[in-house]
Structure formats: structure tokens, C-alpha cells
Amino acid sequence: MGSRSWLTAVLAAALAAGALTGCSSGETRVTVVAGTTLVDGRLLERVTADYEGRRPDVRLSVVGAPSARALALAEAGSADVTITHDPALEERFIAEGRGELATEVFSSRFILAGPRPESGALKGMSAVEAFRWIAEQGHPFVSRADGSGTYQVEREIWDRVGVDPTGREWYVETRQGMGLTLQVASQREAFVLVELSVFLTAEKTTGLLDAALDPAGLENPYRAIAVKGSPVREESLAFVEWLGSRSGREAVRRANLELYGAQIFEP
Numbered sequence: 001m002g003s004r005s006w007l008t009a010v011l012a013a014a015l016a017a018g019a020l021t022g023c024s025s026g027e028t029r030v031t032v033v034a035g036t037t038l039v040d041g042r043l044l045e046r047v048t049a050d051y052e053g054r055r056p057d058v059r060l061s062v063v064g065a066p067s068a069r070a071l072a073l074a075e076a077g078s079a080d081v082t083i084t085h086d087p088a089l090e091e092r093f094i095a096e097g098r099g100e101l102a103t104e105v106f107s108s109r110f111i112l113a114g115p116r117p118e119s120g121a122l123k124g125m126s127a128v129e130a131f132r133w134i135a136e137q138g139h140p141f142v143s144r145a146d147g148s149g150t151y152q153v154e155r156e157i158w159d160r161v162g163v164d165p166t167g168r169e170w171y172v173e174t175r176q177g178m179g180l181t182l183q184v185a186s187q188r189e190a191f192v193l194v195e196l197s198v199f200l201t202a203e204k205t206t207g208l209l210d211a212a213l214d215p216a217g218l219e220n221p222y223r224a225i226a227v228k229g230s231p232v233r234e235e236s237l238a239f240v241e242w243l244g245s246r247s248g249r250e251a252v253r254r255a256n257l258e259l260y261g262a263q264i265f266e267p
Contacts, residue, residue, distance in 0.1 A: 027059045028235050033073050034083035035149060035222065036177050037195050039064030043265060044083070046255035051242060058235050066177075068147035074098065080230040081239055085149035085222045093225065101226040101237055103244040106252050106265040110153060110218040112211040113182075113199055114139075114191035119209040126214045128160050135163045138170045140190030144181045145173035149220070154193045157217075182206050195220060197264045222265075 038044040039062060048060040065073065067086035071093050073079045083105065084090060094102055112122065112130055118139065122130045134141050143165075144151045158165055165171035172188065174181045178198045185192035186206040199210065224243050226236040242248045249267035256263045 027057055028232050029059045029061050030080045030232050030235050030239060031061045031063065031078070032081045032083065032239070033063045033065050033070040033079040035067055035070070035085055036064040037150075037198055038083060038222070040177070040179060041197050041201060041259065043197070043252075043255050043259060046258060047243075047248075047251050050251040050254070051239060051248075054242075054247075055238075058239070060239065066144075066146050066148035067152070074225070074227045077229065079227055080232055080236040081224060081226055083222055083224045083243075085220055086152050087221065087223070088152070090223050090225065098228055099225040100228040100230075100233070101240050102223055103240060104221050105224045105243045105248070106267045107219055107221040108265045109196055109215055109220050110150065110193055111196050111199055112191055112213050113185070113194050113206070113208040114211055115189040115207075116209060118191075119211040122211040122213060124212065124214060127157050127217055130211060130213055131157050131161045132163070134170075134191055135161065135165065135168075138168075140170050140172065140185075140188045141165065142172045142174060142181055142185040142188065142190045142192045144178065145175050146177070148178075150178065150193060150195060153218075153220070157193075182208070197260065200260060200264065 032048070034044050044062055048062060052058060052060060067084035068089060070079065070082045070084050071089050074082050074093070075098060090102070093099055112127065122133065125133070143154055172184065172190065174184055178194060179202070181192060182194060182198070182202050183206070186208055192208070224240045226240040230236045252265060252267040253263060256265055
């Protein structure tokens with residue numbers, strides 16, 4: 001599917017979401033395009049429900065997309081707010097004057113998951129050391145390769161290793177979301193870079209283990225941006241401001257406890 005077709009499809013999904021949730025004429029709909037992990041893992045569902053409870057005049061239509069696609073949708077004028085985790089793309093988006101308000105709202109972290117017993121052999125290594133070991137051993141590695149924030153971090157690590165894995169026999173690109181990518185990694189007994197929340201949700205079904213790397217450099221900050229030129233400017237700004245407020249951070253903490261029993265996404 002081309003980029004234009006993809007944008008059209010996602011916008012249609014957003015509009016359908018608004019229709020299905022029954023926006024009344026007295027409600028303002030704000031389209032929020034957020035990282036797939038936040039949507040699939042239901043964190044954003046809990047947080048937006050909290051906000052809507054406080055603002056019954058606002059309906060938040062949430063669409064999940066990889067960070068690059070989320071910002072592309074915003075550039076096309078089809079998103080009011082984005083919540084992404086690709087700092088370089090976000091900085092460019094803001095520098096181009098496309099964001100009116102931006103704030104870091106929470107942070108999680110990435111882990112390297114893999115099969116037994118290889119995962120145990122990497123314990124305590126840095127991400128660069130672990131990736132170099134994988135390349136030297138030619139051990140299977142599965143990548144999303146989909147323009148997501150997760151994929152960008154993975155590529156940055158490979159760059160630091162000095163290895164381009166593209167096209168290598170041991171390197172598999174799914175070009176799909178994290179759920180399917182984890183399934184492929186499980187089937188192939190491969191390593192995969194994954195956000196901690198997704199790993200915890202799927203841990204029992206994949207059989208993969210956390211390699212327990214040194215966490216330095218694996219931080220994963222999320223930033224909310226109110227898109228400049230949004231037709232619902234006031235409501236978009238208000239939602240982003242709330243996410244960064246004490247009340248919004250408390251909503252994130254509650255959602256963490258309900259979903260994971262711990263603070264996986266640190267406000």
C-alpha cells in the first residue's frame with residue numbers, strides 16, 4: 001500500500017472510530033495518532049477514558065501507527081495530536097513549525113528478548129555488545145522494519161556496532177507491528193528488540209526471555225505534540241497540557257498499575 005493510500009486508510013479508521021463511539025453534535029472530536037504499543041497495550045485507552053470523564057464535551061478518537069507514519073499523518077493535516085517515540089523525527093517536525101505544543105509525557109525502555117540459553121549468555125552486556133555478538137554468531141534476529149520508533153532505535157544500535165544487517169541470511173524483516181514480529185521471533189528462536197510493556201504482555205505465549213542487558217541507552221521517551229493548524233486547536237492543546245500535568249501523570253500511573261501491576265511507563 002502506498003503512503004497516500006495508507007494515510008487515507010488510517011484517516012478513514014479515525015473517522016469510523018468517532019462514528020462508532022457515537023460523537024454527538026455537542027462533542028468535539030480530537031484525532032490522536034499514537035504509537036502502536038500504546039494502543040495495542042491499552043495504556044492510552046485507559047488514559048483517554050480518564051480524560052473524557054473529566055471533559056464530557058470532548059471525544060478522543062485514537063489511531064495506532066508507527067511513529068514515522070503518525071507524524072506523516074499529522075503533516076497531511078489528518079491528526080490533531082500525536083504521541084510518538086522517535087526523537088529525531090519529532091525534532092524535525094517541530095523545527096518545521098508543524099507542532100504548536102510538545103511535551104514529554106512518559107518513558108519506558110526497550111529490552112532484547114531471545115531464546116534459551118543464548119539470552120543468558122548476554123546478561124549484563126551493553127546493547128552494542130549484544131548486537132555485535134548476534135552478528136558475529138549469525139544468530140537469527142527479527143526486525144519490525146516498519147518506520148516505528150522501535151525500529152529506529154534498533155537501527156541506531158546497528159550503526160554503533162558498525163554492521164548493516166539488511167540482506168543478511170540471519171536478519172528477518174517483518175515490516176509489521178510488534179505483535180506479529182514477536183510471533184516470528186518466537187517461531188524462529190530469534191532475538192528481537194521490544195518495548196518492555198509488550199514483552200510482559202506476550203511473555204507467556206512467546207517463550208522468549210529478557211536478555212537482561214545493561215539498560216543504558218535503551219530508554220524510550222514518548223512525546224505528545226499538538227499539531228499546528230488543527231481545526232480543534234483549543235481541545236488539542238488542552239489534552240496535551242493535561243497529559244503533562246499532575247492529573248495526567250496520575251492517570252498514567254493508575255493505568256500502569258491496572259495493566260502491569262508496576263510503573264512500566266514512567267510519567
